[in-house]
Amino acid sequence: MISTLSITDLRLARGERTLFSALSFAASSGEAVALTGANGAGKTSLLRAIAGFIRFEAGDIAFRDADDEPIEPERARAHEVHLLGHLDGLKGARTARDELMFQSQWLGHSHDGIDEAIVTLGLKPLLDLEVRKLSAGQRRRLGLARLIGSPRALWLLDEPLSPLDARWREVVGAMMARHLADGGLILAAVHDPLPIPTRPLDLGAGR
């Protein structure tokens, strides 16, 4: 299980444009980092780089487990990282149940995880609906369900709360607090503050 994420002197570019350089920070078990910055500052790109989708220009992104042994990035990505952004990968024509089962099982579900996700996020009345019939907030709750359905240590979240109302923001806050208490890590790109104690990391003004 990932217990520390350390980023050293990271430089990230999209095309010709350097998003940021010499970015260093570390986060360890039980910590949540709130990633802020203007539109275009590179929040999403940083999350995607950590998940292994974007190659960085310079620097290093390293994962270590509780014994301080390094974890291969490919291994971390395949078993330890959740990436949840604006695009949730849910298929409109399938039912919420099918999609929840698939996403959780594909990412490696725990035995009670899926039931727990259904209860925590209040998905029971939605399960038989087609995903395209869900509202934005309901759809986000369904997307978030895989975080519980499949236990992985590092959560990379892009604007996780944006379509949710006050009640569900609180629930997701509690979900995050529990994940941190279980030794997880959260890195979330946000504009509004998260309902849990976080360490800020500002990427600056962007363009």
Place this chain on the structure above:
Amino acid sequence: MSAAYILFRRELALAWGGGGGPLLACGFFACLTTVVPLAAGGDPNVLKPVAAGIAWLALALSSLLSLERLFERDLEDGALDLLATGPLPLEVVFVIKAVSQWLATGLPLALTAPLAALALGQSIELAPLTALSALIGGLGFAFTGALGAALALGAKRGGLLIAVVVLPLFIPPVVFGSGAIDRAAAGLSPLSALALLTAYVLFAAVIAPPAGAAAIRSAQG
């Protein structure tokens, strides 16, 4: 349940269910093979010698139809990111998607092919061979087609681009497949042509997954 089985079940459900999948391909195939006698005249002496060739050409074109959906939709809705953070390497994901494409498009087409060839005047003894060669060739179409779909990821008007990239790669199976039927029609053994067709499929199955996975990674970056 293994991850491969979970993904395979979903991909098959999406390929069968999404946007008419097999019905659309089979309908298009039937239309194409119906138009030919209308265009070339109904003379059996003209049609019979080219029945196998026309059936294979129609097979190749029909196999193109659902390729655009194969990766492009998953890229657009984020499912490809989800697949990439799963336990299986992208190469394996690619193979599973190509095989599901084969089962959802190639298999129904292989069942339709003998009927179409019959309508073009092919003799009925050749029907099993037509179906078999279409089934084998369909797997080759699925692998090379999936490679074309992966290469066209993120391009505007990707569907047309896929057709242009993929159709030249479809030439060998069309040649070997219709060749096998022609040989059988002439009373020769079709095995040599079938062996070449199978060799093409195996080649595609080896080359396409790593190349396709690389194309997907670059589209995600």
